[in-house]
Amino acid sequence: MNSRIYIKILFTVVLTISSFLFSCTDDFVKVSPEYSIDSENYFNSDEDYYNALVAAYDILQSTYANVIVGEFASDNTLCGGENPTDVIGWQQIDDMIHTPVNSNLRDIWNWMFAGVQRTNYFMEFKDNIDFDEKQEMIGEIRFLRAYYYFELVKWFGPVPLKVDERFKLGDESTIPRAPVSEVYAQIEEDLLYAAGVLKEIPAQTGRATKGAAQALLGKVYLFQEKFDEAATVLEQVITSGNYVLVDDYNSIFENEGENGPESVFEIQYTDVEGAGFGCLQCSEGNVAVGFSGVRGYSGPLFTPGFSFNVPTREAVDQFEPGDLRKEVTILDIEAWATETGAEYTTGNEHTGYFNRKYLPRKRSEEAQGDLNLTNPNNYRAIRYSDVLLMAAEANNRGGISDAKAQEYLSMVRARAFGDNNHTITLTGEALTDAIYHERRVELMGEGHHFFDLVRTGRAADEIDGFVAGKHELFPLPLEEIEFSNGNWSQNPNY
Numbered sequence: 001m002n003s004r005i006y007i008k009i010l011f012t013v014v015l016t017i018s019s020f021l022f023s024c025t026d027d028f029v030k031v032s033p034e035y036s037i038d039s040e041n042y043f044n045s046d047e048d049y050y051n052a053l054v055a056a057y058d059i060l061q062s063t064y065a066n067v068i069v070g071e072f073a074s075d076n077t078l079c080g081g082e083n084p085t086d087v088i089g090w091q092q093i094d095d096m097i098h099t100p101v102n103s104n105l106r107d108i109w110n111w112m113f114a115g116v117q118r119t120n121y122f123m124e125f126k127d128n129i130d131f132d133e134k135q136e137m138i139g140e141i142r143f144l145r146a147y148y149y150f151e152l153v154k155w156f157g158p159v160p161l162k163v164d165e166r167f168k169l170g171d172e173s174t175i176p177r178a179p180v181s182e183v184y185a186q187i188e189e190d191l192l193y194a195a196g197v198l199k200e201i202p203a204q205t206g207r208a209t210k211g212a213a214q215a216l217l218g219k220v221y222l223f224q225e226k227f228d229e230a231a232t233v234l235e236q237v238i239t240s241g242n243y244v245l246v247d248d249y250n251s252i253f254e255n256e257g258e259n260g261p262e263s264v265f266e267i268q269y270t271d272v273e274g275a276g277f278g279c280l281q282c283s284e285g286n287v288a289v290g291f292s293g294v295r296g297y298s299g300p301l302f303t304p305g306f307s308f309n310v311p312t313r314e315a316v317d318q319f320e321p322g323d324l325r326k327e328v329t330i331l332d333i334e335a336w337a338t339e340t341g342a343e344y345t346t347g348n349e350h351t352g353y354f355n356r357k358y359l360p361r362k363r364s365e366e367a368q369g370d371l372n373l374t375n376p377n378n379y380r381a382i383r384y385s386d387v388l389l390m391a392a393e394a395n396n397r398g399g400i401s402d403a404k405a406q407e408y409l410s411m412v413r414a415r416a417f418g419d420n421n422h423t424i425t426l427t428g429e430a431l432t433d434a435i436y437h438e439r440r441v442e443l444m445g446e447g448h449h450f451f452d453l454v455r456t457g458r459a460a461d462e463i464d465g466f467v468a469g470k471h472e473l474f475p476l477p478l479e480e481i482e483f484s485n486g487n488w489s490q491n492p493n494y
Helices: 046-072 088-094 103-124 134-156 180-197 210-223 227-239 249-253 287-292 325-329 333-340 384-397 402-417 428-442 449-455 478-483
Strands: 077-080 263-267 308-311 330-332 353-355 379-383
Touching: 046 077, 046 088, 046 103, 046 134, 046 263, 046 287, 046 308, 046 379, 046 449, 077 088, 088 103, 103 134, 134 180, 134 210, 180 210, 210 227, 210 263, 210 379, 210 384, 210 449, 227 384, 249 325, 249 379, 263 384, 287 308, 325 330, 325 428, 330 333, 379 384, 384 402, 384 428, 402 428, 428 449
Parallel strands: none
Antiparallel strands: 077 308, 263 379, 308 353, 330 353
């Protein structure tokens, strides 16, 4: 019952779902089947439903791309890599010169819709049979559908919306891009349902819980500036008593700290071999970790990588003197080399800094496969400190209670400095700015900052090359516009 749910594609599920869900090149509605098993007759046992649930979780692993791109799209990091043409789509996003012809943005679109498709497949056949755990499984499926649609609406704005049945060939020319308000309404509905049926403690580590659904719902409300609703549901997470800030910030990001008491929801990764560079979303490991590693590294604790996602000096300088998070978040490679004798080479846009939270750690000699693709570092998708800071923001910006906002903000800062001498007593807009600053340093390296800047209207002032009225959203892949035969229009100014 307590075994960890290692998310991996189950062969039985692969055979039952159209090839759209698993191909590296298939687009949103390309669904020509490659297998002879009839997916219409699959759900005949509780094991079938469980396997389909695992397949719906599996696509979460591909969100490594959302995280790393969400970081260097902001002012926290530069793209880096070997040279200015290394993963050209990422380089373009970093420079804010991306266009609808961008394979990396197309990946995010395809993979998130693959997640939606898998959850809708489950829901389409949810009434085939009854069994004891079905209601909770449906809660997990609806949580996952909300997660994938939230990613889509964050990145692309209005998107095609379909619920409880799979997208099929031809939908691209008949189903419109749903307004953002409709997409959010469906996300809210799914998360409210999930919060009502999920357990506070999951049957297996890594599965969604009541607290995860409530926390994600609070974030969804915050993105819409529904501050009263956000404050209410986030308060329920805080008062549940199920989560605490761990004393040692560093421990959160090490292997032994995975799925700890501060974890509200984590995306599970393993070091199981099963991918190549031709199908990165097939990896069971956190691919972003290898991409973020120090180029040519030889030394203690870490293993080498491809030197993407390098923090800027401006981001490093955001940490106040005495902030213990700095050494956990940022690896100063020159200082580290001087201290340990480590050796390294430099790549494109070398700043001397690396995202230490998600650098590849040394592993046993038995580790298999390409170590850049099989990093087992979980992604801490929702941490309790994020919940506290969201609650602080909702209380402050919603005019609900600056006192509560100060309390939650000061809790995060007390852990950061290891004392109670850094409490915040500001109010009003000054308190808002303090919360924004704290979110940046607390969550740096975790892929949130770009979307925080966009949703609060600060992106054009902070991100070089950002054009207001354009870059708040990313463009739909050109192929999707063409396939729709004029049904879908492109996002503004692309």
